[in-house]
Amino acid sequence: MSEHITFTIDGVEIKGKAGQTILQAADQAGIYIPRLCYLSELIPHGSCRVCTVIVNGKPQAACTQPITEGMTVENDTPELKEHRRNIIDMLFVEGNHYCMFCEKSGNCELQAMAYRLGIPAPKYPYLFPEKDIDATHPDIFIDRNRCILCGRCVEASRDIDHKGVFEFVGRGINKKVAVNAEANLKDSNFKVADKAADVCPVGSIIKKRVGFAVPVGQRKYDSKPIGSEIENKK
Amino acid sequence: MSKPKIATASLAGCFGCHMSILDIDERILKLIELVDFDKSPIDDIKEFTGRCAVGLIEGGCANEENVRVLQDFRKHCDILISVGDCAIMGGIPAMRNNIPLKECLDEAYLNGPTVHNPENITPNDKEIPLCLDRVYPCHEVVKIDYHLPGCPPSADTIWQALVALLTNKPLELPYELIKYD
Numbered sequence: 001m002s003e004h005i006t007f008t009i010d011g012v013e014i015k016g017k018a019g020q021t022i023l024q025a026a027d028q029a030g031i032y033i034p035r036l037c038y039l040s041e042l043i044p045h046g047s048c049r050v051c052t053v054i055v056n057g058k059p060q061a062a063c064t065q066p067i068t069e070g071m072t073v074e075n076d077t078p079e080l081k082e083h084r085r086n087i088i089d090m091l092f093v094e095g096n097h098y099c100m101f102c103e104k105s106g107n108c109e110l111q112a113m114a115y116r117l118g119i120p121a122p123k124y125p126y127l128f129p130e131k132d133i134d135a136t137h138p139d140i141f142i143d144r145n146r147c148i149l150c151g152r153c154v155e156a157s158r159d160i161d162h163k164g165v166f167e168f169v170g171r172g173i174n175k176k177v178a179v180n181a182e183a184n185l186k187d188s189n190f191k192v193a194d195k196a197a198d199v200c201p202v203g204s205i206i207k208k209r210v211g212f213a214v215p216v217g218q219r220k221y222d223s224k225p226i227g228s229e230i231e232n233k234k
Numbered sequence: 235m236s237k238p239k240i241a242t243a244s245l246a247g248c249f250g251c252h253m254s255i256l257d258i259d260e261r262i263l264k265l266i267e268l269v270d271f272d273k274s275p276i277d278d279i280k281e282f283t284g285r286c287a288v289g290l291i292e293g294g295c296a297n298e299e300n301v302r303v304l305q306d307f308r309k310h311c312d313i314l315i316s317v318g319d320c321a322i323m324g325g326i327p328a329m330r331n332n333i334p335l336k337e338c339l340d341e342a343y344l345n346g347p348t349v350h351n352p353e354n355i356t357p358n359d360k361e362i363p364l365c366l367d368r369v370y371p372c373h374e375v376v377k378i379d380y381h382l383p384g385c386p387p388s389a390d391t392i393w394q395a396l397v398a399l400l401t402n403k404p405l406e407l408p409y410e411l412i413k414y415d
Contacts, residue, residue: 099414100385
C-alpha cells in the first residue's frame with residue numbers, strides 16, 4: 001500500500017496519509033467537516049454523527065472512517081447541512097440550554113455549530129426534560145441540563161487521566177453521565193487539573209470561580225465561526 | 235400611500251427586547267419615516283387600529299392572556315416575528331417548566347423564605363390571567379414567520395430584519411448577528 005492516498009472532498013483533490021481518517025485528512029487540507037464529539041486527543045467514536053459525510057454514495061462518520069485511494073467524499077451539500085441542522089436542533093430541544101446565563105456561552109461548541117449552520121430557532125418541540133445538577137465538588141460542577149452526551153469527559157478521564165470518573169448510564173432519553181463515586185462528584189477523585197475538566201464542548205462541566213471571564217465580543221466564537229481556524233489553513 | 239404598520243407586544247418577557255428596539259438610537263427617526271407604530275407599548279396604543287405589516291413578539295406564553303394577545307397578533311399581522319429567547323424557547327420563565335405549577339405558586343405565595351402572607355391565600359382573582367401548565371414558546375402556539383434570537387437580540391439585528399422586510403429583501407442575518415445570549 002502506498003504511503004500517500006489521494007481522494008476527493010466535494011470534488012477537491014486531497015492527499016492524505018495511510019491510516020488517517022477522513023476528518024484528519026480534511027483538517028490537514030484546510031477543509032472543515034463540522035463535528036461535535038470529536039477531539040483530536042481522544043479516540044474518535046462517531047457518536048454525535050454531525051461529521052457524517054457521503055462516502056462513495058453511503059453515509060459515514062468522517063471521524064472514524066479511514067481514507068482509501070480514490071474515494072469520493074461529499075461534505076458541503078444542502079442535504080448534509082440539513083441533516084446536521086436536524087441533529088443540532090434535536091440536541092437543543094432534548095436538553096435545557098439557557099444560553100443567556102451559561103458561563104460557556106460564546107465559547108460553546110454546540111452554540112457555535114448552530115450559529116455556523118444559521119439556526120435561528122429549533123424546529124422541534126422543546127421537551128424540557130428533568131435533569132440534575134451536581135455542585136458538590138469544591139472546584140467543579142456538572143449541569144446535566146446542558147450535557148449533549150458527547151462522551152469526551154468519559155474518554156478523557158479513562159484514557160488520559162486514567163481515573164474513569166465518568167461513565168454513561170441509562171438508555172435513550174434517560175441516558176446520562178454518571179460519576180464513579182458513592183454518591184456525588186465530591187466523593188470521586190476528580191481534580192480540577194484533570195483533562196476531563198477541560199474537554200466539555202458545552203457548559204456541562206464547568207470550573208467554579210471562573211464565571212464570565214472573557215467579555216462579550218472577545219469570546220471564541222463571537223466573530224468567527226467554529227471551524228474557521230481549520231479553513232484558514234488553506 | 236400610507237405607511238406600513240408595525241405592532242409590538244411583550245408577553246412573558248422582561249421588556250429587554252423592547253429596550254433593544256429602542257436601542258436602534260437615531261435610526262428610530264428613519265424607522266418612523268418607513269412605518270407607523272400600531273398596537274405597542276412604545277406608543278401605548280392598546281388595541282389594533284388596522285392590519286399591520288409586521289408584528290414583533292417578545293416573551294413566551296405563560297398565561298391565558300399571553301395566548302390571547304399572541305393569537306390577536308397573528309390575526310392582525312402579515313408577518314409575525316419572535317424576538318428574543320423567551321419568545322423562541324420560553325427563556326428564563328421556562329425554568330418553571332420542570333416544576334409542577336402548584337409547587338411554583340406555593341413557593342411564590344406561601345412557602346418562599348421572604349413571603350409574608352398571614353392569610354395563606356394564593357391570589358385567585360378573576361382579573362388575574364390563569365397560568366398555563368408550562369411556558370410555551372410562541373411558535374408552539376401560533377405560526378411564526380421569522381425568529382430573531384438573542385437575549386435580547388441586538389439593535390442591529392432588529393434593525394436589519396425590519397429594513398429587509400420593509401424593503402422586500404430577504405431576511406438573511408450575517409454570522410455576527412445570530413446570537414443566543
